[in-house]
Amino acid sequence: MSRENGREPGEQGEQLALIRETVRETKAERAKPRTWRGAALAPRLPVARVLVDKGPVHLDKLWDYAVPAAMDAEAQPGVRVRVRFGAGTGKVREGRREGGGLLDGYLVERIPESDYRGPLAALAQVVSPEPVLSEPLLALCRAVADRYAGSLADVLQLALPPRNAKAEAARFPVPPPPPAAPAPASWSRYPAGPAFLEALARGDAPRAVWTALPGPHWPAELATAVAATLASGRGALVVMPDGRSAARVEAALTELIGSGRHTLLVAESGPEERYRRWLAIRRGAVRAVVGTRAAMYAPVADLGLVAIWDDGNGSHSEIHAPHPHARDVLLLRAVHEKAACLVGDVGRTVEATQLVENGWARSLAADREVVRRVAPLVRTVDETEEARDEAARAARLPSLAWQTARQALARGPVLVQVPRRGYVPRLACGRCREPARCRHCAGPLEAQSQGSALCCGWCGQAAPDWACPECGGTRLRAQIVGARRTAEELGRAFPGVPVRTSGRDHILETVPDLPALVVSTPGAEPLAEGAGYAAALLLDGWALLGRPDLRAGEEALRRWLGAAALVRGQAEGGTVVVIAEPTLRPVQALVRWDPVGHAVRELAERAELGFPPVSRMASVAGRAEDVAGLLAAAELPADAEVLGPVPVPVPDPGRPRRPGDPPPGEEWERVLVRVRPGRGGALAAALKAAQAARLVKREGQPLRVRVDPLDLG
Known part of the structure; x- marks a missing residue:
């Protein structure tokens, strides 16, 4: 292009000049400070x-x-x-x-x-x-929301504690240097135990499903795994099912490495103290955390180990939407943050077994010879034999159980596990066996103590003149006997022996190493000081095994193992008597102390039937037209299988409303949507998108959508 005196000739020059002027004006406009309402x-x-x-x-x-x-x-x-x-x-x-x-x-x-x-x-x-x-916490919460078809805001409400200004003003000391790598100690009882600790201390990320031996050593073993992780300069997080077990691990950790390197994160601490401890974690003042379910989101810096104890415990499942399970959240953290993972229990869940079967984790268990040496002797009594046994009529104890308790009381305390709390929580007509119900709200009538008047378990109204509406009978029989009634009967059967009770209303932490009968509901068993209980009696096995639930056998075995693990080993005379059908698989697994074998067989059966965890499932409940509309609008995976609908049981009138119950006066249906492994994310995304579209269009009534529900009933 030719130039005259440095100018572009003709029309092209004018266009270039206009472009330059526009650029100068744009730059000047951008240089001005931007404002909003002045x-x-x-x-x-x-x-x-x-x-x-x-x-x-x-x-x-x-x-x-x-x-x-x-x-x-x-x-x-x-x-x-x-x-x-x-x-x-x-x-x-x-x-x-x-x-x-x-x-x-x-x-x-x-x-x-x-x-x-x-x-x-x-x-x-x-x-x-x-x-x-933080970015890692945001990524974790987003992954949890996507997995469970929930909103990120709901997950953040679970992950972040409420703010407390006073706690934010606190100053935290500089964390002490990492401790030295601990000795294996009781981990040496497991063939792969010392190697697992060495991998943690090196900074590796091993993944293991740990079947702990019965006895009092598992809190110290968890603490040793945390100390090995801290020795590598990384942080550790342990999630426990309740505050009592968390306090035991925290005490073991304090004894092993001292104070200042870890904290206890439980609801009992109170809002201010809990937020202060959470801030200490976020600011890096402590590197190890032991806590209950909400601690699974704790912002531990440079996370090197996530661990969960008793992952089959229902306390690990969040009751608020989107209902995440602590085990699954910790597995996500292990993957996202490249941390080691330890899933531990004296038993073994089917979900943990699947991690081993698909190669994601390795099994960490003791040899059979060691198990037989430290586990108590387990004996069985058939429930039909109990009904024929004259001795059982005095205290619902067959002769074998009565003799075992009498002999054990000479050496120490005896634990008695009863599945139900209260005195007589379920009564029926003595003539026609019709359940006794309140005439005001149709709730179950129960007896609070010996000689007390009947009252309703829901509305509390007394029923002194009850008569059966079916046959007119006035005599009652107990359908279920609770812990208080059992304690009363045992007191008569063993005069002069102290009887203590532990349950939801009052949980004992420990009992002395003295002759006593300790009656407890599952999960509330106190520790026996010294060597442990001399014996344990597991009553009413039918009440646990007879539940109409996919996990009934697994849950019964978990509760039995939890109680039996508190008993002294067979070499020290420890004995457990379980009153249940001896041929049932959970009972045989308890007798052999083989939770791994039971879980492997359960997993194989579920694989044949297509039940979780081999498949992924979602539950959708609500009015029939709303459920049908959601499923029609959802772009479900091509291989999705819809099971149902089935009616959701209507709660009895007068019973306190529980989460998930249909609103009063409405009839709900429920469907299950099943997909193969690897398609759970697509299923959750489809249900979430369909839910969002319904809310935007304001179509129908709210639905209850839950991914991976614990209860398929």
């Missing part, structure tokens, strides 16, 4: 992407807000904020407007500009400059 915005990254703390799945998105210049320093990713949420305020990235009001939220990231072309509302407030939502 207030200057942050000069750099003026747009904040906010997750609003609102649970419905159709709002499970990031929303764009402007960052005022005055909040620029504090409005950093991870902090808590408050935002205006409604028409004319914050817009979702697709440009939709929803809801209204001032809501809490979390600032996820800062970006240069929004793809929404309208005006953005500004952040209303930075609640605290503490960055509570």
